[in-house]
Amino acid sequence: MKPDTCHCCKPPTGGTPVTINNRPGLSAIAYRVGDFANFRQVMFQAISRSPELHHLSTRLSDDYAITIFELWAAIGDILTFYQERIAGEAFLRTAGLRDSVLRMARMIGYELAPGSAATAFLNFTADKGKHVQVPVGLRVQSVPGQDEKPQKYESLETITVYDWLNEQAIFPAPVGINPLAKGSMSAYLSTGKVGLKIAENLVENDCLLLFDPIKTELEPVEKLVVKKVEIEHEHMKVRWSGPVHGTQWDMTSRCYKLVRSVRLFGYNVPLEYPHPNKNESTGIIDTWTIKENNFEIDGDGGRQLHLDSRYNDIKVGTPLLLMEGTKQQSFLTVTAVDQYDKTLGLVSDTVTRITVTPQFSKIDDCRQVVIYELTGPPISFWGFSYPDSIDSAIVYIPGHRIDTENVEIARPIKKNTYQKGFTVNLTDIETDRQTILNDEKIDPITAKINRAELTGNEIVFDAITDDTETVSLLSLDRGSASNVTGLYSARIEEDFEFINARSFLKVTIGKVGPRPIYFIKRVTFNLQQEAAWLQGMIRMADSDPLFRQSIVGTVDNHFIVLPGVRGETISFEKTSNDETVIVGLGLGDDQIKIISGFLSGRLDSVLAYTNLSPKISVRIGPVGPLTIKLDSTKTILTDVADDLQSKLNSVSIAPFFKYARVEVFDQRLAVFPGMIGTLPQDYLKIELSTNNAIALDRSSALLLGNVASASHGETVANEILGDADPAIPFQKFTVKKNPVTFVPSSAEGGVDNTLQLFINDVLWKEVDSLFDTSKKDTVYTTRINNDAEMSVRFGNGVTGARPPKGRANVMARYRQGLGLDGRVKAGALKTLLDKPKGLKSVLNPAGADGGANPETLDNARKNSPTTVRTFDRAVSLLDLEDLARSRSEVAKAKVTWVWCGDTQVAHLTIAGQGGGYFSASALARIHASLTAQRDPNRRLLMGNSKPIPILVTATLNVEATYVAAK
Incomplete structure (x- = not known):
């Protein structure tokens, strides 16, 4: 038989069922066993094989018999069409309905991400003199821009808003300088009221005279012309019209306002x-x-x-x-x-x-x-300056120390007088309090307070790794020594004499006194001898340790009197017996100065170092710690004091070190920082912790301290869902307002549900599944359907308890609102919907962070296999990508190996929905969540994606047959 090579006898279409062959990775599948043409042709072929119909020779559609066949072919076409649609919904990649994807994802333990609320930090401002409690749930609304809708936020934490934390200028640690170095064009005047008094006497074009009676071998004097006196926060700064020319000037040089120069009689007389x-x-x-x-x-x-x-x-x-x-x-x-x-x-x-x-x-x-x-008064300068940038997590706020726990900050200067600032108690500054660092150039930086303390010129000696014994040997360790405050007398003239045989004074230390003491007139006045006498008289004046442990020494024709108890004050007053001796001894109230120093424990007159190269660490106020190396050959106590002073003077240019004095008082080392008698600048020192690198412009750096976290959404309180009926197994209720808010967290899944369910005012617990729960467990599950409606389901008395019977006893409390709509810009959240008394305003310094719409079908198709690919554990790089993408906030993730030093580490780059960036705190939260699902012994680095713009340059050529103008 001759084969059919021309195919002329083949029917025009194939029969049924049609062979189905779908290659992998298709977005739609072929599942139809036939269509209209297939079914029509099959029935036509069946006519010839049927004896009853072999006389029906027509195949034209206008024949009624053929019309019936075609109608059945159409029915088959319709049925197979929908069968193909139904089959498509049974495969994850091809399903087109959200409900289909939901059902298939749940079969492998995956729930479509419900989306998440955007978060923001709110900075509150309190009225002056007010402290306000901001509760959880305080409502704030955004001011919408064009084509935007107002968004409501609520605070997520309770904070106390203090007026002094509204906005504070912050500074880096001051660094020591020579204010009169060659080339200097400006200098800070002395701190405190001394500097204000100096500034009050200076105006533009005043001439200042620099001189130093000791350094006369160089230029004997130098004149500086005042260009401007200005206020810089709590400091007064003077600018010259020209630079300093001399190289010999420093803080020991004297400076006065010059009135004129005169000559002596005979200056113009001939020789x-x-x-x-x-x-x-x-x-x-x-x-x-x-x-x-x-x-x-x-x-x-x-x-x-x-x-x-x-x-x-x-x-x-x-x-x-x-x-x-x-x-x-x-x-x-x-x-x-x-x-x-x-x-x-x-x-x-x-x-x-x-x-x-x-x-x-x-x-x-x-x-x-x-x-x-x-x-005028002598012009003295502050030997410090501030760097131009803040690059440390330790910041300083200048102020005036009131006592060991209180400081007054932000004192504005008006008419050369400090105005009232804010009094801050250290106990008001809570650890882990949220703050924001800001300046005019960079985006705000979030940080938390680790510690706050007062600092000025207190001294701290410590051991170092190479030498742990020397600091204890010198009794400079914290257990043996302490910072002290005392009295520094005016200069006592060398020719001073007592008038009377016995000259009386009264002394008061702390709240004890006054107690009488006296001096005896001697043939010659010896300051050291009188200091020893004064110490003995004070110690005998009262049995209180304030008196018994007092110490008196001398420095450069001055008395230094230290009370027996740290922090107490000491004062002298005249008696009717002798009203002149108190002035002669420089102990009058208008003559003395308060000094601070550091007093070691008692030492032997001869010491022996145990280390051939003794070293100790020292910090004075905000400067340090610095390491100094002592001379092991110095063993006599006075020589040790001289050596320690020499090393302190040379280790830093900061005045605290360069001009420090070390004396021996009562067999103790007494260390006095800086130039004795000058007041230090006190600071509120705040140590912060942050995930960001800090690089703030000092001139505009601010600390915003009344910061609370908030998230998008509004609370729906006490919503009645219905009546509980224990007769109904797996009873179900539906929340009335949707979408329910989910807030970002570091928990598995990356979000927490804000829904709280109460039955008869008893809180029940949400679980992922009722499986493995007992009949006594008061739990429920939640589901979100295709219309974003959330429902809750209780147990059947076997797996999960049945809710107790009651009328309107199922109550829900939750928040409504989430998604990208809540991602507001910086400064948008400024309308207080709830305003406690004393609360002035609110603002979000930075744009909202995160926020995600419910998971799309495309993402669900990609992410749902994560549950069976990873089993919630990351053991490979791809697992990290899968787990990161399973969080609502993360739209894309890419991981790779990178070298960090000599170690290979994983680096995960993520991007938020809508191309959003993650803040440092959000990155830390996601990192913490991933760390709970991976090996924490391997480092994981995370960062934001960076858009890379692509510029395409093209030339458009118009064909000659077209009109170019159109």
């Missing part, structure tokens, strides 16, 4: 003059002799000066600087002023004569002398 010689017998001048003028000045033992003219406005108490070239500089004070007829050679005149103290040295040539008349 020689003709002297007439008279004949003794005739009385007639017969010869002339050339004589030299005597320009030397002894000045009544170095106390009187004759000026070059009459100056009626020089007053007693005026400070002067006498400068004789580079031979001498003497700082003098005018004690008397009168007019005097003075003659030198042939020149005579009535000039101003001034008496001064102390004595000046003999002047070899009065023509070389210049007298600078000075005025």
Whole structure:
């Protein structure tokens, strides 16, 4: 038989059932056994094989018989079409209905992500003088932009809003500088009221005189012209019109406002003059002799000066600087002023004569002398400055320390006076309090408070790893030594004498006293001897440890008196027996200064180091810790003190170190930071923890401290779902308002349901499944259907308890709202819907974080196999991607190996829905969630995706047959 090679005898279409062959990865499957043409052709072929119908030879559609066949073919076509649709819903990749995907995902233990609410940090502002409690659930609404709707947020935590934490300027740790270094164009004045008093006497174009009686080998003086005096937070800053030129100036140099410079009488007199010689017998001048003028000045033992003219406005108490070239500089004070007829050679005149103290040295040539008349208080400077940026998690707020627990900060300066600021108690600053760091250049940084303390110039000595013994050997460790405060007297003149045989004073320490003490007049006054006497008298004045343990020492003709108990004050007052001795000893209230220092435990006169290279660590206030190396050959206590002082002075330029003094008082090392008698700047020191790198511009850096976390959604309270009936197994109720809010968390799944269910006012617990629950477990499950409606289902009395019977006793409390609509911009949340008394305003410094719409079908198809691929554990890189994507917030994830030093670590890059970025706290939360599902011994790095723009440049050529203009 000849084969059919031309296919002319084949029917035009195949029969049924049609062979089905679907390759993997299709988005739609073929599942039809036939269509209209297939069914029509099969029935036509069956006509020929049926004896009853073999006479029906027509195949035209207008024949009624054929029409019936075609109608049945159409029915078959319709049935197979829908059968294919139904079959498509049975496969995850091809299902088109959300409900189909839901059912299939649940079969492998996967629930479609319900979405999540966006979160934001709210910064509250309290009225001045108010402390306000912000509760959980305080409502805030956004101000919508164009084409936006207002979104409601609620606070997620309770905080106390303090007025002082509304907004505070913060600073980095100050660094030591020489304020008068060569090239300096500005300097901070001394801290506190001293600097304000100096600033009050300075105006533009004032001339300042720099001098140093000790360093006369270089330029003896330098003049600086004031350009501007300005306020910088709690400091006063002076700017010069030109730079400092000298290299010898530092904080020990003296500086005063210059009034004028005058000369001494005779400065313009010639070296020689003709002297007439008279004949003794005739009385007639017969010869002339050339004589030299005597320009030397002894000045009544170095106390009187004759000026070059009459100056009626020089007053007693005026400070002067006498400068004789580079031979001498003497700082003098005018004690008397009168007019005097003075003659030198042939020149005579009535000039101003001034008496001064102390004595000046003999002047070899009065023509070389210049007298600078000075005025106002001495100008002193602060030996610190602030770096331009804050790059540490430790920040400082300048203030005034009230006591060990309280500090006054943010004191505005008006009319050279500190105005009332905010008083802060350290106990008000809770650990883990949320804050935001902000400046004008970068996005806000979230941080939490780890610790807050007051700091100024307190000293802390510590051991170091290489040497753990030296600090204890010197009794400088925290257990043996302590910071102390005391009294620093005015300078005591070397020629001071007691007037009476016994001179009485009264002393008060803390709240004990006053107690009488006395001094005995001796042949010669010896300051060290009187210090020992004063210490003995105070100790005998009262049995209280305040007196018994007091210490008195001397430093540079000054008394230092330290009370027996740390932190207590000490004061002296005069008696009617002698009203002058208190002034002579520099112990009057207007003469003394409060100093702080560090006192070691008692030591032997001879020490022996156990380490050949002894080292200790020291921190003074905000500076340090620094390591200093001591000389092991110094064993005598006084030599140890000198060595310690030398090493402190050289380890840092900061005044706390450079000008520190170490003395031996009562067999103890007494360390005084900085220049004794100068007040330190106190700070509220705040240690923060943050997941961000800190790089703030110091000029605009702010700490926002009244920060509470909030999330999108509004609370629906006490909604009655219905009546519980224990006769109904697996009783089901539906929540009335949807979508129910899910908030981001570090738990498995990445979100927490805000629904709380109460039956007869008893809270029941939500579980993922009723499986493996007992009849006594008060639990329920939740499901979200295709319309985003949430339902709750109870047990049947076997797996899960049945709810007790009651009328309207099933009550729900939840929040409504989630998705990308809640991702508001920075500054949008500023309408307080709930406003407690004293609460002024609210604002979100940064844009909302996270937020996700319910999981799409495409994502569900991709993510649902995660449950069987990973079993909620990450053992491979792809597992990390799968688990990350299973969180509502994460739209895309990509993981790879990267090298970190010599270790290979996993790096996961994630992106939020709508291309959103994750904040550092959100990244940390997701990281914590993933860490619970992986091996924590292997490092995992996480970061945001970065969009990379692609620029396409193209040239469009118009074909000649087209009109180019159109």
